[in-house]
Amino acid sequence: MEKSKNLTMADIAKLAGVSEATVSRALKDSPLINKETRARVQRIARENNYEINAAARNFRTKKTHTLAVVLLVDRRWGHEVSDAFLMVLLGSIADEAGQQGYDLLLSTNQSDVADLNAYFLESKRADGLIIIGQGRNDPRLDRLAEAKAPFIVWGAEMADHNYYTVGSDNRRGGYDATSLLARNGRRRIAFMGDVRHPEMEHRWEGYQKALADAGLAYDDGLVIPTDFSQSDGYKKADLLAQGGKPTCDAVFCVSDNIALGLLKRFAELGIRVPDDVAVVGFDDNPPALFSTPGLTSIKQDVQEGGRLLVQNLIKVLNGQTIDHVAMPTELVIRDSCGQG
Amino acid sequence: MEKSKNLTMADIAKLAGVSEATVSRALKDSPLINKETRARVQRIARENNYEINAAARNFRTKKTHTLAVVLLVDRRWGHEVSDAFLMVLLGSIADEAGQQGYDLLLSTNQSDVADLNAYFLESKRADGLIIIGQGRNDPRLDRLAEAKAPFIVWGAEMADHNYYTVGSDNRRGGYDATSLLARNGRRRIAFMGDVRHPEMEHRWEGYQKALADAGLAYDDGLVIPTDFSQSDGYKKADLLAQGGKPTCDAVFCVSDNIALGLLKRFAELGIRVPDDVAVVGFDDNPPALFSTPGLTSIKQDVQEGGRLLVQNLIKVLNGQTIDHVAMPTELVIRDSCGQG
DNA sequence: TTTTATATTGCAATCGATTGCAAAGAGGCG
């Protein structure tokens, strides 16, 4: 029917009997243009199904109205993905970006982009970067910071990193989880997680502080390095059991996934949760609600996290100054912790 | 240190003592340019950290080297997201796009884009579209098809839709799941899922056929409309139990999420799986492996699905013809089905 | 009526890479 030959501004200008300049201004509702003219041009553009050529505009204005999200998460993404967490975060980033009138460019590790600044920013593919999956020392991020590139990182604030982050108050979360367990009379509280990861390190610090405050000794043997996956939680569960008997009476897992894997293995071993061992997770993803038993967890406000990432990045783009954000966490009590 | 003043081709040309045209051709390895010249220009570009201005090139060539992924999934995404499935699919799409040298533009429902063709294609934001979350009758997709826009859809082939899809062989999957249950002596096999959704309808057809082949009567009362979420699986579980006693001896759930919610509720009700009721899910996401009991499920090859979506879309962009893809599913047996 | 301020609109340069076509140089051949 309609073979829209991809109209240009010149076409609209002709149709409206004005210059291209006027069309350009009218379409962006510039007060420079008379109200009626504006309305007329806009109507004509709409009627003819005209869509402004973003490529041309981006080129001319040197702005892309696009934010790039870079997922630096390694194996979690693509191979053993079970992380509702990332999905919700990504979803809320996408939603907020849409709200703010920005497009979203998505990139994973696999697309072997070594120089993030060159690939995304200098090339004018995006105006700014959102990085998810900050490792301990990522030279790519340091390079970005050095180049004063506009970017923001999901994760934990670290003294030796000079870029801004949005994340949860991980120390507080770790503290709350652990002291809940201690309050319920648990004495041998284990920790599962990889403390080489900044966020997990903070949770671990909270764990230690809670132990100290409860008068419990810190025991290295109860700290089990575990990656993010359910499968690793499942595997490492055996390190907390000898001959089918648990060597601890509680576990704080730095992610729900780990906790879920642990629960599975404990069920197989006949270890009862929470009777024999109490368990607390972290994230409070949907799966936590439907596990058996229901998983007590530290809730991260991922929705808000996504919003803040976008909003703060946009502030940076506008030259405003921002600060680190450590969002409060919330303790969500279900059955697995043996509370009331 | 280096205050990269965003070099242009002219700068490189000057440095190399050649014209811009030569630089342009050299950087894309055009055989028109002498080998040594090519190498020299490339070296100089590399040394000076030059990155070609994508905005300018896109504008000039009218190609964006970008694919847009549009998630039309409504409530699942953002509100009750627990769908590892979508994440894995998205991940593999992103990876494959990266491999093929395409960038990925991500868009959710919330970014109220009504006219997909205008917003993404006519505006030159992307070269093609990947649609995830095809509903029964989405006028947006029909419009795209009518405009002969380059796009591809994840989901089920339907007679009255004239666009191409990549998806699983849902009839086969539904058939396999159901006949497994029947083979194991189950007589009252329930179905949980929303058959208004094309893919689920196919699974439902497979379910019916398997019943017939097993000499079992189809019972409307055993078909429970359920959306994709764990929470709905949990809620609707009560429809299959009266006074704590199950009204069926098996359930085929059209997604692992539904099954997981069901499992949770059954556990609360004291209904034993698989002894009292056998359960089979669909997708075979990671959570299925770690539920208690382990969930028997129909595995979709999501990795391959993502790859095919990208590859086929690129074929369309190159003017090649493609066809629908219904990937084979695989039965993954764990404990919940009461097999062996 | 003339001058000045204000509101609208148009002109034309510009962003940076690409590409058709012309041009210059290097050999080859009669």
Added chain:
DNA sequence: CGCCTCTTTGCAATCGATTGCAATATAAAA
């Protein structure tokens, strides 16, 4: 030695929207 071919490079137009500045029209002030 002149003509032709092939290789390699450069010239200059082009993509479509934006925007500083000039130009015109209109209204207000003197």
